[in-house]
Amino acid sequence: MAGERSAAGRAALLPAGRETGRGGGGGGPADFVALLPPEVSSRIFSDLDVESLCHAAVTCKGWHRVIESDDHLWRHHCLSVRAVCQREIDCDRGNGYSWKITLLRNYWKSKVKQEWLSGKYSNIPSQNSLPEKSMYPMDADTWGEILEAELER
16 A cells, blocks of 8 residues: 555656656656756756766766757866867867867867876886877877977976
8 A cells, every 4th residue: 555655745846747768858757857957957967077077978868968969068078178178178179069069079179188288198118118198199289299298397
């Protein structure tokens, strides 16, 4: 009896057609995106790191819709990458790229550049000792920054 009541209570909270989890959004009864206002869902997604946000965006159509439509989610992460790749981020934004595309274009570049600038590869004995993701296509100005940092060490 109690189980029937709690199941009925949960069903009453769901939008019509969502009781079985087969509604148009792709989520089941536990899909908070279908239950909460978009601004609350966006706030929850804003606590995710970049990789988790990308995974969440492909979880289901409802999550994808909320994540893809909220430029603020991507802007936050993009500005943290901008600390390393300011020139690249500013150029992409100036060319009209969305925050998400700008982030995707510069995320790995910023990771590799930060590792080089921090001196992670300063004492590598040979090219065979470099990790697989130590190289990334970067412009001459970026490699110039890395060389200057190495010369200062």
